[in-house]
Amino acid sequence: QGKVAIVTGASSGIGEAIAEELVKRNAYVALTARREDRLQELEQRLRGIGNAEILTVPGDVSKPEDVQQLVNQTVQRWGKLDIVVANAGFGYRAHIVDGDIQRWKNLLNTNVYGLLLTLKYGVQKLLENGSGHVIVTSSIAGRQVTAGGAVYSGSKFAVNAIAEALRQEVGQQGVRVTTVEPGAVVTEFAEVAGYSSEVIEAIKQMEPLQASDIARVIIQALEQPAHVDIAELTVYPTKQTGQG
Numbered sequence: 001q002g003k004v005a006i007v008t009g010a011s012s013g014i015g016e017a018i019a020e021e022l023v024k025r026n027a028y029v030a031l032t033a034r035r036e037d038r039l040q041e042l043e044q045r046l047r048g049i050g051n052a053e054i055l056t057v058p059g060d061v062s063k064p065e066d067v068q069q070l071v072n073q074t075v076q077r078w079g080k081l082d083i084v085v086a087n088a089g090f091g092y093r094a095h096i097v098d099g100d101i102q103r104w105k106n107l108l109n110t111n112v113y114g115l116l117l118t119l120k121y122g123v124q125k126l127l128e129n130g131s132g133h134v135i136v137t138s139s140i141a142g143r144q145v146t147a148g149g150a151v152y153s154g155s156k157f158a159v160n161a162i163a164e165a166l167r168q169e170v171g172q173q174g175v176r177v178t179t180v181e182p183g184a185v186v187t188e189f190a191e192v193a194g195y196s197s198e199v200i201e202a203i204k205q206m207e208p209l210q211a212s213d214i215a216r217v218i219i220q221a222l223e224q225p226a227h228v229d230i231a232e233l234t235v236y237p238t239k240q241t242g243q244g
């Protein structure tokens, strides 16, 4: 049997690309995100790759019952869990005084609380195995702050802290934790974050990364021998010299 993986935020972008790379390597992959139609389209596409084993469990990572359902259904289907890709998240740019308070709440609920839920319920199963690998998608915004980035950067600083605490908590039990900090990647991220056309143009000029670039780097971390944990991966487009 192949490795069993959960991928959150699998309905587009980086999560979709990681799911595809995992399936190509014969992993059994459980996909989650809120948009069921997009997950089903992806499942159909991935079924075209050899004997793909895929489970689609639509849900919201900020709802404990949805995350528990995802983990439980995965383990019921394949008997174990080896890889947790905690990737769901989104961005938002606004000065604090102009901030949309509902947007703040949703962002922190997904990027921070949703991550904690994914780790809490997912990592319990890895510990039962005595091995496993957690991939956490953070951001270069988790290393540097710019005006307008308070809430997104704040969420990703929290993500980095949570991932490092987890690494220290579970390493002795054979579970690796890798935090990935991408620069600009072409996904639906800019649109969801509501970036202006000027910002989108500036990103185009820097020849941004493709989601497949991040997926390839993550696969390299996953394919290290079990005693090697690449704890942090910061990946910039070569021409991106600042954050934005």
Ligand code: NJP
Pocket: 008, 009, 010, 011, 012, 013, 014, 015, 032, 033, 034, 035, 036, 038, 059, 060, 061, 062, 087, 088, 089, 090, 091, 110, 114, 137, 138, 139, 140, 141, 181, 182, 183, 184, 185, 186, 187, 188, 189, 190, 192
């Ligand atoms: O963005 P996008 P990325 N519950 O919008 C899902 C980080 N990052 O692939 O629920 C469950 O294409 C959403 O699905 P849906 C970024 O912070 C990116 O670029 O159906 N799922 C979709 O599948 C994030 O952590 C860049 O709407 C939820 C996925 O998340 C990660 O990369 C730079 C959800 C987002 O896909 C993936 O983002 C960087 C919820 N509550 C870091 N909310 C970049 N692209 O430039 C959202 O430094 N999703």
